[in-house]
Amino acid sequence: SQTIHQWPATLVQPVGSPLSLECTVEGTSNPNLYWYRQAAGRGLQLLFYSVGIGQISSEVPQNLSASRPQDRQFILSSKKLLLSDSGFYLCAWNRQDSFYEQYFGPGTRLTVT
């Protein structure tokens, strides 16, 4: 069976500090990978997606970036955090088949102070 991991689970960072959130998927190969942000009172917002190693597409221009150094690893980064970066960050994956059912990780709660 497939499992998706995210860490850390919770993070409190000061404004201007760097960020690195990691997501890994087990039990599958060549998945599509996604980063979403869920802010209080708002819906889920797609930030980045990747269909292969080194292939990153950005949906929302901002001070965040994503990388996919390995097939099942997806990293979300920032050089300098803003207060508005606070939120719940979710990683998701789906198989590259005809159904594209998406599965989500447990999330990382980021608070920028």
Place this chain on the structure above:
Amino acid sequence: KQEVTQIPAALSVPEGENLVLNCSFTDSAIYNLQWFRQDPGKGLTSLLLIQSSQREQTSGRLNASLDKSSGRSTLYIAASQPGDSATYLCAVRQAGSYQLTFGKGTKLSVIP
């Protein structure tokens, strides 16, 4: 631009009641629609996936229907239980897109 709306935003029902959650979308050119459940502070759990060519899907006490032409989907929960209390999210994938567009969810409370 696709927009997904879920009504009501919150719903409270007594245990044992059957209930319906609604989802509407503005662009009917969808590839599929997915219903999720989210518990407080947790990730999303996939409940049901309906392909655009399908009319409904069932899993246990859950039944989801899709009327693509009218831009509507419903999630029917039979014999509700306190453990069903959570936020339910609807999301659609456009044809030719990797992106899921989410509604803001319906927060369900099942009272014992």
